Amino acid sequence: MTGLSAGSLTAGLHNTLKQLEAKPRQWVESKLQSYSQTLFQRIFSKQTQAFSQIPGPQPLFPIGNVWALQQGKPIWQVLGEQGQQYGGLSLFWILARPSLVLNDPDLIQQVLLTAQQQTNPHSHEHRANQADFYKDIPRKALRPILTDSHPFVAKTAGSKWQHLVKNNPFNMTYFREWMETQIQPLQVFIESRAEALVKQSETEMLPAYEVIQKLAFDGFSLATVGQVFPDHVFEQFNTLCATGTDRMNRSSIANWMIPEEPKGKHYKEASRQWFQRFSEVLETTQADPAGGSLLDWVLKRGGSAFTPEQMRNFCAGVYPGGAVSAPSGITSTLHLLFQHPQALSALQHDLDGLFKEPLTLERLENCIPVEQVLRESLRLWPPVPFFTRNTVGATHLAGHEIPANTQIFINNWFLHRLSPHWHDSDSFQPERWDTKTLAENDYGSDYFFPFGRGERACIGQDFAKFFMRLTLATLLAKVEIEFGDQPHDQEFYFGVSVPRQLKARFILRS
Numbered sequence: 001m002t003g004l005s006a007g008s009l010t011a012g013l014h015n016t017l018k019q020l021e022a023k024p025r026q027w028v029e030s031k032l033q034s035y036s037q038t039l040f041q042r043i044f045s046k047q048t049q050a051f052s053q054i055p056g057p058q059p060l061f062p063i064g065n066v067w068a069l070q071q072g073k074p075i076w077q078v079l080g081e082q083g084q085q086y087g088g089l090s091l092f093w094i095l096a097r098p099s100l101v102l103n104d105p106d107l108i109q110q111v112l113l114t115a116q117q118q119t120n121p122h123s124h125e126h127r128a129n130q131a132d133f134y135k136d137i138p139r140k141a142l143r144p145i146l147t148d149s150h151p152f153v154a155k156t157a158g159s160k161w162q163h164l165v166k167n168n169p170f171n172m173t174y175f176r177e178w179m180e181t182q183i184q185p186l187q188v189f190i191e192s193r194a195e196a197l198v199k200q201s202e203t204e205m206l207p208a209y210e211v212i213q214k215l216a217f218d219g220f221s222l223a224t225v226g227q228v229f230p231d232h233v234f235e236q237f238n239t240l241c242a243t244g245t246d247r248m249n250r251s252s253i254a255n256w257m258i259p260e261e262p263k264g265k266h267y268k269e270a271s272r273q274w275f276q277r278f279s280e281v282l283e284t285t286q287a288d289p290a291g292g293s294l295l296d297w298v299l300k301r302g303g304s305a306f307t308p309e310q311m312r313n314f315c316a317g318v319y320p321g322g323a324v325s326a327p328s329g330i331t332s333t334l335h336l337l338f339q340h341p342q343a344l345s346a347l348q349h350d351l352d353g354l355f356k357e358p359l360t361l362e363r364l365e366n367c368i369p370v371e372q373v374l375r376e377s378l379r380l381w382p383p384v385p386f387f388t389r390n391t392v393g394a395t396h397l398a399g400h401e402i403p404a405n406t407q408i409f410i411n412n413w414f415l416h417r418l419s420p421h422w423h424d425s426d427s428f429q430p431e432r433w434d435t436k437t438l439a440e441n442d443y444g445s446d447y448f449f450p451f452g453r454g455e456r457a458c459i460g461q462d463f464a465k466f467f468m469r470l471t472l473a474t475l476l477a478k479v480e481i482e483f484g485d486q487p488h489d490q491e492f493y494f495g496v497s498v499p500r501q502l503k504a505r506f507i508l509r510s
């Protein structure tokens with residue numbers, strides 16, 4: 001026997017043994033799977049019966065469908081693929097907890113909009129509306145970090161929530177007038193931060209999300225309370241966010257897994273110092289509200305019936321509201337533009353024109369190329385790609401009776417990429433946002449709702465859009481941003497999907 005034929009015999013034998021080995025393993029696996037499916041149906045028969053007509057993947061005992069989240073895909077993608085396979089209403093089990101997954105614009109309307117707001121009510125069938133649902137998770141997880149003055153934490157849109165929204169500084173009649181005054185100081189701030197980033201990246205690539213998040217954190221501070229805090233305050237904020245993330249992850253399995261108040265020593269100290277800082281800021285500004293910040297304006301011009309504690313909590317609550325999500329949106333946009341150099345150079349050409357005259361709010365908002373790029377990026381990478389509701393009592397959806405307190409996942413990520421509504425839906429094409437598409441797909445419409453929909457949609461969205469537009473325009477007029485070859489993966493952090501792994505270098509434009 002030659003060496004060669006002995007080698008191929010050994011390889012053949014090895015393969016046969018492997019096949020024999022594989023067969024029983026598959027057999028055992030499939031038996032185990034069907035056994036654990038039956039066990040799930042038997043043990044949780046009361047729960048499963050109520051949902052027997054709703055399609056979805058078979059749950060396994062004891063984990064339900066949680067295994068699907070262990071395959072390395074983010075949850076919004078798993079829920080979206082479920083929509084593709086099972087349609088607009090499907091079922092997903094988190095342990096023994098049934099969760100509905102909505103991937104259908106009409107059903108999402110029913111859950112998020114009041115009957116009056118809905119565009120196609122069919123009078124002959126029972127249609128649910130927003131009053132049939134409440135916000136559950138992650139209320140408990142976030143309550144200590146956001147405080148009870150944060151509208152997000154309100155369970156229903158009742159009188160307490162109405163008071164918080166009506167008196168919110170973002171809702172004052174002079175809010176747009178105030179934003180106009182912020183353009184010039186924010187522009188100066190963003191330009192000087194861009195210059196610092198150019199210097200820093202002379203020696204190394206920078207963590208793109210982190211530096212943009214710091215820019216947004218400081219920019220938010222400058223605008224809302226009139227000062228940029230020392231760096232350790234940003235670290236305190238991220239300690240609060242990390243605790244919030246951990247609590248959200250655990251509460252998504254079961255709320256009892258988290259205590260009312262976080263116990264960690266680091267968290268407690270960061271939280272104490274964080275709220276103490278905003279108490280001091282409020283006291284100083286109350287003594288002399290002569291500055292240009294939103295807090296100065298509200299104290300000077302009035303219009304809000306917030307108590308001092310509620311006003312302090314508003315100031316502290318702007319950051320958890322938007323200083324994770326807005327920088328995620330900005331970083332994703334910068335990265336998408338870097339990957340599409342033609343779109344970037346067309347935009348920079350338009351920006352050079354925009355900055356030939358002093359910028360105004362109207363000119364910024366009407367700069368279509370900026371809006372096209374922003375919407376296309378929020379479409380592909382919505383920083384908040386899904387959120388949840390619960391049924392208050394028994395209600396109906398798509399002809400099914402849904403029991404009280406059923407959890408519902410609402411997935412904007414899936415509808416933002418749904419064909420044929422969006423042609424070539426996974427590709428970045430800012431030019432798809434022509435006049436007709438812009439009008440038909442406004443913020444909060446059927447296939448585009450990065451800030452949510454209806455009464456409980458984002459209260460900070462006007463400020464967030466303003467800040468994102470201004471930051472993108474100012475940065476891209478001033479610098480080129482080169483990214484490394486990291487993929488655009490998104491990690492879940494504090495309820496937001498964040499492109500954390502990207503590295504970037506900032507270079508002055510010639």
Ligand code: HEM
Nearest residue numbers: 151152318321322325326384387451452456458459460464
């Ligand atoms: C790009 C930035 C932002 C994105 C993508 C975003 C996204 C969202 C979304 C999707 C919701 C709806 C959640 C739901 O229906 O359960 C929401 C609610 C909310 N957002 Fe934002 N947000 C952003 C910035 C901000 C900012 C800057 C603030 C400032 C305070 C803020 C404050 C809030 C509040 C208070 C709510 C709750 C409203 C309620 O429940 O009545 N957000 N946001």
